[in-house]
Amino acid sequence: MTEFKAGFVSIIGKPNAGKSTLMNLLVGEQLSIVTPKAQTTRHRIMGMINTPEMQIVYSDTPGMLEPKYALHEAMMNFVKVSLEDADLVLLVIAWDDTIEEYMIDRINRVKCPVVLILNKIDLAKKEESVEEKINFWKTKFTNIQQAIPVSAAKKKNVDKILPVVQSVLPVHPPYFPQDDLTDRSERFFAAEIIREKIFYNYGQEIPYSAEVVIESFKEAEDIIRVRAQIYVERDSQKGILIGKAGSSLKKVGIEARQDMESFFKKKIHLETHVKVADNWRKERFKLKQFGYLE
Numbered sequence: 001m002t003e004f005k006a007g008f009v010s011i012i013g014k015p016n017a018g019k020s021t022l023m024n025l026l027v028g029e030q031l032s033i034v035t036p037k038a039q040t041t042r043h044r045i046m047g048m049i050n051t052p053e054m055q056i057v058y059s060d061t062p063g064m065l066e067p068k069y070a071l072h073e074a075m076m077n078f079v080k081v082s083l084e085d086a087d088l089v090l091l092v093i094a095w096d097d098t099i100e101e102y103m104i105d106r107i108n109r110v111k112c113p114v115v116l117i118l119n120k121i122d123l124a125k126k127e128e129s130v131e132e133k134i135n136f137w138k139t140k141f142t143n144i145q146q147a148i149p150v151s152a153a154k155k156k157n158v159d160k161i162l163p164v165v166q167s168v169l170p171v172h173p174p175y176f177p178q179d180d181l182t183d184r185s186e187r188f189f190a191a192e193i194i195r196e197k198i199f200y201n202y203g204q205e206i207p208y209s210a211e212v213v214i215e216s217f218k219e220a221e222d223i224i225r226v227r228a229q230i231y232v233e234r235d236s237q238k239g240i241l242i243g244k245a246g247s248s249l250k251k252v253g254i255e256a257r258q259d260m261e262s263f264f265k266k267k268i269h270l271e272t273h274v275k276v277a278d279n280w281r282k283e284r285f286k287l288k289q290f291g292y293l294e
């Protein structure tokens with residue numbers, strides 16, 4: 001009998017590199033929200049692949065950046081922990097990414113194997129060479145064991161990743177019950193779906209100032225009733241979020257409800273309210289309340 005294998009695979013990279021897109025493909029579920037704006041992912045989100053022989057625990061992580069406020073610090077702490085407990089790091093670099101020295105230094109100190117996932121190769125111009133790009137990154141990141149060029153958005157070459165993951169997975173009993181798909185709760189996904197709609201429906205300021213808390217999630221036989229509180233940082237943002245006669249918030253609510261219905265495979269009743277939590281991104285107490293700090 002072959003021994004059971006299990007391990008943690010951390011998906012790491014700059015904001016907007018395509019980590020969440022990749023995670024969803026690897027897990028086969030829409031666990032992580034994807035938007036064109038950078039810094040969409042704020043938490044570590046685990047997604048699992050279970051077979052009779054193995055358990056792969058993928059972690060999607062926030063994009064690496066130099067923290068400007070307390071929320072960023074909390075986000076970077078999720079990255080730090082994900083790098084420390086990884087059995088394998090998938091370093092996602094987008095075709096056009098430039099990478100700062102501090103990130104190169106940090107990745108070069110990682111103890112486990114690192115596989116470069118060169119993403120967005122669909123953006124390569126005719127005269128640009130994938131091989132050259134990979135060789136360039138290999139001169140910067142000294143611990144890259146393998147490189148896989150992919151286009152996550154076009155689902156190109158992503159199937160080459162699984163065999164590499166399987167080959168490094170250590171012999172270990174499963175870390176989570178084998179029918180688990182994620183470490184996150186239904187409430188978390190409900191909040192993330194609303195946050196995704198906020199990222200799509202507003203410009204630069206609102207998405208980054210908004211946080212969603214699910215105040216109640218009640219599942220009946222044929223319907224789930226969800227009450228969500230959306231927090232923004234200032235009164236003026238509350239007005240923008242709600243919109244004229246509530247039109248903007250209504251649109252967010254309709255879109256979120258539709259996505260929740262397909263995610264939870266049940267009819268959803270969604271109620272949304274907006275409150276101000278002054279400067280919550282800078283305040284440790286509020287970050288704790290929103291689940292970013294222990």
Ligand SMILES: Nc1nc2c(ncn2[C@@H]2O[C@H](COP(=O)(O)OP(=O)(O)OP(=O)(O)O)[C@@H](O)[C@H]2O)c(=O)[nH]1
Binds near residue numbers: 034036
């Ligand atoms: N052209 C192209 N776009 C891609 C590809 N993969 C992802 N994207 C797009 O890049 C944007 C960011 O993707 P995400 O998956 O949210 O990126 P992320 O690394 O999780 O971003 P953060 O949450 O900021 O850390 C989205 O608009 C994706 O559709 C790709 O292979 N090619």
